[in-house]
Amino acid sequence: MQNDPTIRRYESAGGTIVYKLPVEAFPKHFTNCYLIMTDPITLLDAGSGQENSNASMQDCFRRLGDEFDERVQVFDVGRLILTHGHIDHFGGANFVVEQSGAELGIHELDVSVIQSFKERLILNTKNLHLFLDRAGVSTSTVEKMLNMNKWSKDLFHPAHVDFTFDEGPLPGTPFEIFHTPGHCPGQVCIRLDDILFTADHVLQRITPNQSPEFITRYTGLGHYMESLQKVRSVPGITLGLGGHEGDMTELHRRIDETLAFHETRLDKTLALCDRPKSIKEVSLELFGERQDYHVLLAFLETGAHMEYLYERGRIGVTNIEEVELEYNPVLLFQRQ
């Protein structure tokens, strides 16, 4: 990921001023929050909520005054909209709401991440356990992965959500919501005139990590690719502003590149399923040996692509007799 730590100013076709606040949510991991000068003032996303992240956000507000002569503070925010339920975007919600009393909103499919954070994480980790066993990952590695998945368990205190949304114009605001599930169940893109805030759905350089829907409903590559097509058909967008990295002046091109990237990865995955293989085996051939958290990301990415192929009848399970007899054996897949 290529961070862009510069504060930037934009003006939408309708004359609304927008500032990009690059908040260092985790060391060397910047999340772009956007301050939108509506009435009341809107903030999109809040960083991770860790001490350094909150300090980084306050520093962004200070720099707004120095660099753009815009005298706004965190306590001036009246509305906080979260683009999706990932900790580097929502973790700072408590901080922003405590400082400002802002109304907090998120897509209805990610409400429980905010209101029942621990519960969602524990259930998600349980499904991940089933997935990793089925993928052929060794017991000791599974243990490590499960702990990695739960690392943020005590990082966030549940917060009260004031409003939710699904799709269409957000009442009382100039925003239009597009639900774009895939990267996260409640992922949204938000339109303001000719600007589309794409959050983690479309990014300037990287393709957001995919995870099988087996683990979390409304994720999965099928939903993700449909959501790319959906955003591609939104007319009149001249600027895409992502949740990380730099701006996208040619959003269509970036969407096409992202789609092509996954088509190529699907072809590679299919080619690797030339004989019965577990998700772990295919993952090692696709990504090689990875370290730490990247091992888990590789299994999830591979699992998402194999799930997509299986659901569309392009690969099948070759050890179905064993699957019938045992509780949760390793699944072996092969091209049909």
Ligand SMILES: [Zn+2]
């Ligand atoms: Zn995300």
Ligand SMILES: [Zn+2]
């Ligand atoms: Zn993100």
